[in-house]
Amino acid sequence: xxxxxxxxxxxxxxxxxxxxxxxxxxxxxxxxxxxxxxxxxxxxxxxxxxxxxxxxxxxxxxxxxxxxxxxxxxxxxxxxxxxxxxxxxxxxxxxxxxxxxxxxxxxxxxxxxxxxxxxxxxxxxxxxxxxxxxxxxxxxxxxxxxxxxxxxxxxxxxxxxxxxxxxxxxxxxxxxxxxxxxxxxxxxxxxxxxxxxxxxxxxxxxxxxxxxxxxxxxxxxxxxxxxxxxxxxxxxxxxxxxxxxxxxxxxxxxxxxxxxxxxxxxxxxxxxxxxxxxxxxxxxxxxxxxxxxxxxxxxxxxxxxxxxxxxxxxxxxxxxxxxxxxxxxxxxxxxxxxxxxxxxxxxxxxxxxxxxxxxxxxxxxxxxxxxxxxxxxxxxx
Numbered sequence: 503x504x505x506x507x508x509x510x511x512x513x514x515x516x517x518x519x520x521x522x523x524x525x526x527x528x529x530x531x532x533x534x535x536x537x538x539x540x541x542x543x544x545x546x547x548x549x550x551x552x553x554x555x556x557x558x559x560x561x562x563x564x565x566x567x568x569x570x571x572x573x574x575x576x577x578x579x580x581x582x583x584x585x586x587x588x589x590x591x592x593x594x595x596x597x598x599x600x601x602x603x604x605x606x607x608x609x610x611x612x613x614x615x616x617x618x619x620x621x622x623x624x625x626x627x628x629x630x631x632x633x634x635x636x637x638x639x640x641x642x643x644x645x646x647x648x649x650x651x652x653x654x655x656x657x658x659x660x661x662x663x664x665x666x667x668x669x670x671x672x673x674x675x676x677x678x679x680x681x682x683x684x685x686x687x688x689x690x691x692x693x694x695x696x697x698x699x700x701x702x703x704x705x706x707x708x709x710x711x712x713x714x715x716x717x718x719x720x721x722x723x724x725x726x727x728x729x730x731x732x733x734x735x736x737x738x739x740x741x742x743x744x745x746x747x748x749x750x751x752x753x754x755x756x757x758x759x760x761x762x763x764x765x766x767x768x769x770x771x772x773x774x775x776x777x778x779x780x781x782x783x784x785x786x787x788x789x790x791x792x793x794x795x796x797x798x799x800x801x802x803x804x805x806x807x808x809x810x811x812x813x814x815x816x817x818x819x820x821x822x823x824x825x826x827x828x829x830x831x832x833x834x835x836x837x838x839x840x841x842x843x844x845x846x847x848x849x850x851x852x853x854x855x856x857x858x859x860x861x862x863x864x865x866x867x868x869x870x871x872x873x874x875x876x877x878x879x880x881x882x883x
Contacts, residue, residue, distance in 0.1 A: 503790045504818035505831055507813050511855040518847055519838035520785050521778070523700045523737075528778045529847055575770050583777055586751055590744050594788055600739060601799045605686050610634055611678075612800040618675050619724060619805040625671065629663050641681045642666060673880045678705065679728045680878060686735065688742040692749060693776050697741060703876065704837060705734035708876040711833035712826075718869060719829070725806040726829045733811055733830050736792030740784050748776050820860050829859075835860040836870050837872040 506516035522529035530741065593600065601607055614631050617623050632638055639662035646665045647658050659665050669677060683705055691697035712730030716723045752774060759768040794811040802808050810827035817823050820831055835856050842848035848856075857867065 503814050503831065503834065504816065505814075505820060505859060506785070506835075506856075508818040509855075511852075512859045515838065515842065515848060515856050517782065517786065517854055519842055520737075521782055522841055522845060522847065523697055523704065524694050524778045524781060525696070526845060528782075529845070544550075554617070573765075574766070575773065578767070578770050579774065582751070582755065582774070583780055586744075586748055587780065589747055589751070590784065593743055593747075594740070594792070595782075597792075597795045597799065600743075601796055602738065604743065605735075605796070607796075607800065608635060609801075610813050611638070611682055612676055612802065615682075615728065615800075616802060616804050618671065618678065619802075623671055625666055628668055628671075628674070632666060633662050637685060638662075638681060639665075640717060641684075641862070642669060642677070645669070645677065651880065668882065670764050670882075673882070674879065675724045676727065676878050679709070679731045683731050683735070686738055686742075688738070688745065691741065691745055691746075694745070694778075697745075701734065701738055701741060703729050705737075706878070707837045707840075707875045708830065708833045710873075710878070711836055711870050712829040714869060714873055714875070715829045715832055715866060716826070718866070719825070721825050721829065722806060725810075725826050729807040729810045730803060730830050730833050732797050732807055733790070733814060733834070735796050736789030736794075737785060739792055739796070740788050741781065744781050744784055745776070822868060830865060832860045832862050833870075836867070837875070840872050 506512045517702050518529055521531070593604075598661040610631050614628055617627050617631070632642065642662055642665040643659055646668045651668070654660075659668065667768070668673070684702070687702060688698055690702075694743065707728045709730035713723045716726030752771065756771045759771055790811075794808070794815045797808050797811050800808075806824075806826055810824040810830060813823040813827040814830060817827075820828050823831065839848065839853055843853065
């Protein structure tokens, strides 16, 4: 988001908040970011210092052996991550392929949101659309069968049209976008096991915060909630593809080294770790524009989310943004502030900087602070 990236005071906080999604230890690093080049130089310097210490006690041939191993590891890591970066860059440049093959977005899901956006929406219009999506039908059935929503504990719903009638249109406006986002989350986020949950929690909190602010400023709550959720599609796609490619490529390299009986390379590969710096750089560089590009492919006409998401990607002045984009920017700033404050990773001056950058008023902050922005509240009559 340019409103964060082009602000010298806020950008380090933006980096730190995204770093916190990757891991707490990574966020603790100064500024939340070390470039790949800096890391390689740092690793080389550390290796040099270690070797100098060893030199006082070891023989010359031992030093050469250790230096050779450190140098070989640095070379292999540099080569591996260069190949990884080239692969994900090619994937990210082909938005249509990501849309169809990676997220597997059925146009029917977007059509349901379009129907919900108009006043003439009805259960009868939506039912056949939902029935054509087995994954969505199953989600709705599972939802209404949860104990807190069951009208009678001895009866379970087994048909999607009955589930839909229980849920109703108003609840569906909350349920539908969240189920879509849930459907796109990575299956796992190894080697950062908490990343998947953090992506989900962050997106949901942004969506609910944007909805609350939209209500206060008399804007469309459904558009604000959906835009708040979908503004995080880019984070999900980038994290998903970088980590999945890393894990696949690393597994293939280890297998090849084993098959070739290359013990030296196999041992080095066993010591490899995913580069959080590379992941962070990709998240910062691509996530906002990626969200806008993917949502554009959904071809929304009635639901006001496409223009707001592009404004978030290309405008750095909140007053020049679409009103819904303003709500999402405010929501993102508050949720980032809250997550950093919880981990004691933000000072009072930094908090003022990030909240004032999006012109969050004291009343806005009070509203969000006093509201539950972590859980969806469904009203089953």
